[in-house]
Amino acid sequence: MSNVKLAVIYYSSTGTNHQLATWAKEAGEAAGAEVRLAKIKETAPAEAIASNPLWQKHTDATRDIEEATPDLLDWADAIIFSVPTRYGHVPGQFQQFLDTTGGLWGQGKLVNKVVSAMSSAQNPHGGQEATVLAVYTSMFHWGAIVAAPGYSDPVLFAAGGNPYGTTVTVDQDGNMVESVEPAVRHQAKRTVDIASRIKG
Numbered sequence: 001m002s003n004v005k006l007a008v009i010y011y012s013s014t015g016t017n018h019q020l021a022t023w024a025k026e027a028g029e030a031a032g033a034e035v036r037l038a039k040i041k042e043t044a045p046a047e048a049i050a051s052n053p054l055w056q057k058h059t060d061a062t063r064d065i066e067e068a069t070p071d072l073l074d075w076a077d078a079i080i081f082s083v084p085t086r087y088g089h090v091p092g093q094f095q096q097f098l099d100t101t102g103g104l105w106g107q108g109k110l111v112n113k114v115v116s117a118m119s120s121a122q123n124p125h126g127g128q129e130a131t132v133l134a135v136y137t138s139m140f141h142w143g144a145i146v147a148a149p150g151y152s153d154p155v156l157f158a159a160g161g162n163p164y165g166t167t168v169t170v171d172q173d174g175n176m177v178e179s180v181e182p183a184v185r186h187q188a189k190r191t192v193d194i195a196s197r198i199k200g
C-alpha cells in the first residue's frame with residue numbers, strides 16, 4: 001500500500017490517450033496509490049466532433065468520466081498527463097486547462113507535484129517527443145518534479161525507447177502501432193514510487 005494520491009489526466013479525441021491513461025490508472029492502483037482518472041474538458045464545437053465518427057463515438061463513450069479541475073491537481077501528490085500531438089504541441093483543450101491553474105500556482109500549491117507525461121501521434125516522428133516536452137515546460141514553471149522514465153526498465157525499448165515519456169503511433173484506423181502497455185504500466189509505477197519517496 002502506498003500513501004500516494006495519483007491523478008491521471010488525459011485529453012483524447014479518438015480514444016488512444018484514454019487507453020494510455022486507463023493503463024496508467026490500473027498500474028497506479030496496482031502500486032497501491034489512490035487514483036482518480038479525469039478527462040480534460042472538451043471545448044471543440046459539436047459540429048467538429050460530429051464530423052469525425054471516431055471522435056463522436058469516443059465522446060459519447062466517455063461522457064461519465066470526471067472532468068479535470070484545479071481542485072484535482074490540489075488533491076494529487078502525483079499527476080500523469082496523456083495528450084495527443086497537435087502539430088508537435090499540446091491540444092488547445094489541454095492548454096486551456098493549464099490556463100485555469102494560475103490560482104493554485106500563485107499559492108505555491110503546484111510545487112513538488114510529481115508529474116509524468118505520455119502522448120501519441122499519427123507518425124513516429126510527427127511530434128511525439130516534442131509534445132511530452134511541451135507538457136514538461138509548463139511543469140518546470142509549476143516547480144513540479146518531472147518523473148520521466150528515462151531507460152529505467154527494458155520494457156521501454158520495446159515501446160520505442162522514448163525516455164521522456166511513453167508515446168505511441170496511431171494508424172489511420174486509430175490502432176496503436178507499437179506495444180506500449182508495459183511501458184505505460186512501468187511509467188505509472190515509477191511515478192507512484194518517486195512520489196511516495198518525496199511524500200515520505
Ligand SMILES: Cc1cc2nc3c(=O)[nH]c(=O)nc-3n(C[C@H](O)[C@H](O)[C@H](O)COP(=O)(O)O)c2cc1C
Nearest residue numbers: 012013014015016017084085087120121122123126
Ligand atoms: C489538428 C490536429 C493536428 C495533428 N497534428 C499531428 C502532427 O503534427 N503529427 C502527427 O503525427 N499527428 C498529428 N495529429 C494526429 C493526432 O496526434 C492523433 O490523431 C492522436 O495522437 C490520436 O490520439 P487520440 O486518439 O487520443 O485522440 C494531429 C491531429 C489533429 C486533429
